[in-house]
Every structure is written in structure tokens, then in C-alpha cells.
Amino acid sequence: MPHGKLMAISDLHVAFEENRRILEGVRPDDPGDWLLVAGDVGELLSDVEWALGVLSERWARVVWVPGNHDLWTAHEDPVQLRGDARYRRLVEICRGLGVHTPEDPYPVWCGPGGPVVVAPLFLLYDYSFRTPTAGTRRQALEQAYAAGVVCTDEFLLHPDPYPSRDAWCRARVAETERRLEGCDPSLPTVLVNHFPLVRTPTDVLRHPEFAQWCGTELTADWHVRFRAAAVLYGHLHIPRTTFHDGVRFEEVSVGYPREWRRPGHPRNVPRLILPA
Numbered sequence: 001m002p003h004g005k006l007m008a009i010s011d012l013h014v015a016f017e018e019n020r021r022i023l024e025g026v027r028p029d030d031p032g033d034w035l036l037v038a039g040d041v042g043e044l045l046s047d048v049e050w051a052l053g054v055l056s057e058r059w060a061r062v063v064w065v066p067g068n069h070d071l072w073t074a075h076e077d078p079v080q081l082r083g084d085a086r087y088r089r090l091v092e093i094c095r096g097l098g099v100h101t102p103e104d105p106y107p108v109w110c111g112p113g114g115p116v117v118v119a120p121l122f123l124l125y126d127y128s129f130r131t132p133t134a135g136t137r138r139q140a141l142e143q144a145y146a147a148g149v150v151c152t153d154e155f156l157l158h159p160d161p162y163p164s165r166d167a168w169c170r171a172r173v174a175e176t177e178r179r180l181e182g183c184d185p186s187l188p189t190v191l192v193n194h195f196p197l198v199r200t201p202t203d204v205l206r207h208p209e210f211a212q213w214c215g216t217e218l219t220a221d222w223h224v225r226f227r228a229a230a231v232l233y234g235h236l237h238i239p240r241t242t243f244h245d246g247v248r249f250e251e252v253s254v255g256y257p258r259e260w261r262r263p264g265h266p267r268n269v270p271r272l273i274l275p276a
Contacts, residue, residue, distance in 0.1 A: 002111040004032025004060060006118070006274040010194065010234025011040040011067065011253035014051045018257040023051055026270060028059050032111060035059040035270060036118065038234045038252055039067025039194030043074045045086075049093045056097045061107065063100040065120045066090060067194040067235060068213070072156035083160030083168070087122070102176070106183065109190070113274030116229050117183050121176055121193040123219065124169035129199050129211040137166070137212075144209040151213040173218045180226045188229040190273060196233045197222050198244050201251065205236070223247040230273050239266050248276070 007028070014020045028035070035055055041048045041064070048070055056062045066087060073082045081089050094101045102122040109116050127137040134140035144150050153165065162168040183189065191197065195215040202211035214235060223231050223244060230248045237255035241248060252271045254260060260267055 002032065002114070004028075004030045004034065004111045005272055006034050006036065006109050006111065006113065006190065007270040008036040008038060008192070008232045008250060008252040008273050009254065009270040010038035010232075011237060011255055012037075012042070012051060013040060013069070013254065013256060014042045014047050015044070016257050019254060020051075022254055022269075023054060026055065026058075032060050034061045034063065034109065034111075034118075036120075036190070036192050036232055036252075036273065037062060037064045038192055038232050039065050040069040040234060040253075041067070043069050043072050044077045045079045045089065045093065046077075048090060049097070052094060052099050053097050056099050061100060062098075063107065063118055063120050063192060064094055065102055065192055065194055066122055068124075068151075068153050068157055072152070073158055074156060082158040083162065085160065106179075108187070109274065111274070113229075113276055115187055116274065117187050117189045119180060119183070119189050119191050119226075121191060123172050123176060123193055123195065123216065124165060125195055125213055126166035126169040126216040126218070127212040128217040129202055129214050131208050131211070134212075140209070140212045144212065147207065147209050149207040149209040151210065153213060169216055170218070173216060180222070183226070185227075188227045191222065191226065191228050191231045193219075193231075193233050195235050196249070196251075197231055198249070200244060201233070201236060201238070201242060201249065204238060223249070230276070232273065239269070239271075 130140040234253040
């Protein structure tokens with residue numbers, strides 16, 4: 001009988017020494033356990049490689065999707081690749097470590113709670129999660145700048161060779177949609193993305209202007225359309241479980257030390273996904 005558990009974590013942000021210590025403690029309970037990593041491992045390619053290398057030595061399988069921080073071209077990173085070229089280099093690093101990426105065939109979890117297709121997604125965002133008073137992308141950005149709530153992506157996440165981040169997002173959504181449509185229709189899925197697939201989780205953000213950097217309306221029905229048993233995401237640094245159309249959504253982030261040190265913060269990472 002297959003054994004083990006399907007676990008998930010995101011937003012490790014290993015540039016912080018305290019978070020590196022958390023990663024050192026992320027270990028499986030069973031030799032058959034898989035770990036799904038939903039992005040934002042680190043800003044430097046060397047940090048991402050180190051962290052995923054540590055995890056891949058411990059877990060039966062590690063599945064990774066990029067977060068926005070992983071895609072930054074930070075000034076202090078010796079590797080100054082930008083945009084899609086940076087993403088492709090991250091994929092090469094993962095393959096060298098035996099880590100599964102969005103560019104690889106979707107694996108099937110056959111352990112307890114399976115079989116399910118585990119689909120790592122790389123989709124980005126297209127500024128469509130706008131505030132009600134912002135009718136256009138330009139107006140949404142103007143509101144954010146006026147409020148002093150501007151994502152660092154605007155300066156460090158380059159879309160090359162695409163003309164914009166939203167154009168890159170649309171291309172990724174179209175490619176991923178084709179792949180998901182080709183999955184075995186008899187199997188449910190576990191969808192893994194850095195950003196939430198629906199807008200509702202962003203409703204609790206302290207600064208609603210930030211939601212435009214948190215996903216795309218193009219995926220609003222994917223959890224139903226692609227038979228999701230669970231949807232995993234991070235990015236918001238608000239770990240919790242919610243349900244949308246009866247589907248379980250898990251925000252599985254670690255977050256920054258200033259966040260997880262707060263009294264009452266639910267430090268239950270990695271999170272159990274299957275068996276439910």
C-alpha cells in the first residue's frame with residue numbers, strides 16, 4: 001500500500017536567518033511524504049538553490065512553483081538574469097536537484113487521499129484584482145502610489161521578453177490552461193500556485209490596493225473546472241483554510257519573522273493537504 005502524506009509550505013524567505021532555521025526544521029514524518037513549495041523561497045538564486053537542495057534531500061518528492069520574490073532581479077544577486085530567462089534558470093536548478101517544476105509533466109500522488117494530479121502552476125498576475133473605484137490598470141496603480149502601497153515587483157520583477165507583467169501573465173495562463181485541459185478527466189487535482197486563484201482571499205488585506213499584485217480573474221473558475229480536491233497558495237502571508245464552491249483553499253506561507261512572531265500567529269507549517 002502507498003504511504004506518506006502530501007504536505008505544503010510557501011514564502012520561506014530564507015534571506016532571514018530566523019526563517020533559515022525554520023527551514024532546517026522542515027522534515028517529513030514518513031519516507032513517502034511529498035512537499036509542495038508554493039513560491040517565495042528567496043530573492044537570490046543561490047538561496048533558492050540552497051533551500052530546495054536541503055528539502056530535496058529529505059522528502060520523497062519536492063514540487064516547486066515560483067513566487068514573485070524568486071523572480072526578482074535583485075541588485076545584490078551576481079546572476080542578473082531577468083524575466084523569463086531567470087525563470088528558466090530556476091527550472092534548470094530545480095531539475096538538477098530532482099525538484100519538480102511547472103515545466104515538467106504533472107506527477108500523480110497515489111498515496112492516502114489519492115490518486116490526484118498534482119499541478120504546479122506559474123501564472124503571475126494581471127492587475128485585474130482592482131479596487132472598486134479603479135476602473136483601469138492605470139487608475140489602480142495611481143491609487144496604490146497615492147496610498148504608498150506599491151509592490152516591489154514594479155522595480156525588480158522584469159517581464160522580459162514580454163512587454164509587461166500582465167502580458168506575461170496572459171501567456172502563462174493560456175499555456176497552463178491547455179495543459180490542465182489535457183489532464184486525465186477521471187482524476188481530481190491539487191492546484192499549486194503562488195498567488196490565489198480567486199480574488200476572495202485578498203478581501204482581508206489591510207491595504208486593498210495591494211490586491212492587484214495578487215492574481216488574475218482569468219483563473220476564477222479553475223478550482224471547479226479542473227476538479228480541484230485542494231488549491232494551495234501563499235503570497236498573502238495570511239495562513240488559513242477557506243472554502244470556495246466547496247473546494248478547500250490552503251494559504252501555506254511562513255512569512256516574515258515580524259509576522260510569524262506575533263501572538264496567535266498559526267505557525268502550522270508545513271500544512272497537511274492529503275489525506276484531508
